[in-house]
Amino acid sequence: MSAAHDDGHGHGPATAELPPGVKLAPGNPEQSWVEKLYLPEVAKGLNNTFKHIFRKKFTIDYDQTDRDNPAKFHRPREGYRGEHYLKKDEEGHVKCVACFMCAAACPAECIHIEAEATPTDWNNRERYPRRFEIDMLRCIYCGMCEEACPVDAIALSTTYNRVADTREAKVYDRDKLMKTGEDLGISLSKHKYRPDGVPGAIPHKKAH
Numbered sequence: 610m611s612a613a614h615d616d617g618h619g620h621g622p623a624t625a626e627l628p629p630g631v632k633l634a635p636g637n638p639e640q641s642w643v644e645k646l647y648l649p650e651v652a653k654g655l656n657n658t659f660k661h662i663f664r665k666k667f668t669i670d671y672d673q674t675d676r677d678n679p680a681k682f683h684r685p686r687e688g689y690r691g692e693h694y695l696k697k698d699e700e701g702h703v704k705c706v707a708c709f710m711c712a713a714a715c716p717a718e719c720i721h722i723e724a725e726a727t728p729t730d731w732n733n734r735e736r737y738p739r740r741f742e743i744d745m746l747r748c749i750y751c752g753m754c755e756e757a758c759p760v761d762a763i764a765l766s767t768t769y770n771r772v773a774d775t776r777e778a779k780v781y782d783r784d785k786l787m788k789t790g791e792d793l794g795i796s797l798s799k800h801k802y803r804p805d806g807v808p809g810a811i812p813h814k815k816a817h
């Protein structure tokens with residue numbers, strides 16, 4: 610049983626005994642005059658800094674000019690959840706039917722959609738998103754939107770390193786989200802989260 614006791618002022622135990630078998634680390638708590646100068650510690654730090662200055666640099670290429678070089682371009686593991694992309698149908702239109710399921714499922718409430726009737730020459734659905742935006746700075750990359758989509762119109766890519774100068778630039782609109790998929794060459798038929806049989810999903814026959 611510990612011998613700790615109250616200090617009489619309601620502030621809890623004033624002293625505490627070490628548990629059996631526990632010892633204080635050896636060492637002198639008093640600093641020598643050399644240690645009090647701090648100069649040896651400063652010199653040690655500078656020595657460490659200079660050692661790194663002359664080492665070979667291994668900065669990763671973030672401008673994506675060398676995507677095939679694994680030493681320069683980091684590829685996230687399979688299944689990594691990065692920035693989103695919107696998929697297309699066979700006619701090249703946005704696949705989304707503006708059902709709002711993704712926005713309803715999003716815990717961060719960062720998806721904003723405005724629905725509109727499809728143009729008369731679109732024969733495969735009634736609605737599409739006139740406006741579709743995702744605030745990437747609010748997103749927590751949980752993937753719930755992708756899971757909620759009944760027509761496999763939205764997915765998360767492995768893109769992780771896009772930077773922007775303003776917060777507004779990180780709100781991605783419909784066209785930017787579609788271009789992400791185009792730039793990455795991602796087609797619906799290759800997507801592993803939505804195989805055939807998902808209600809409403811029609812896998813693409815060719816890559817876009």
Ligand code: SF4
Pocket residue numbers: 711714715716717718719720743747748749750751752753754755
């Ligand atoms: S990944 Fe999660 S937080 Fe981000 S938009 Fe989708 S549902 Fe919302």
Ligand code: SF4
Pocket residue numbers: 704705706707708709710711712722757758759760761762763
């Ligand atoms: S769940 Fe899919 S189809 Fe529905 S609004 Fe979101 S992206 Fe569009």
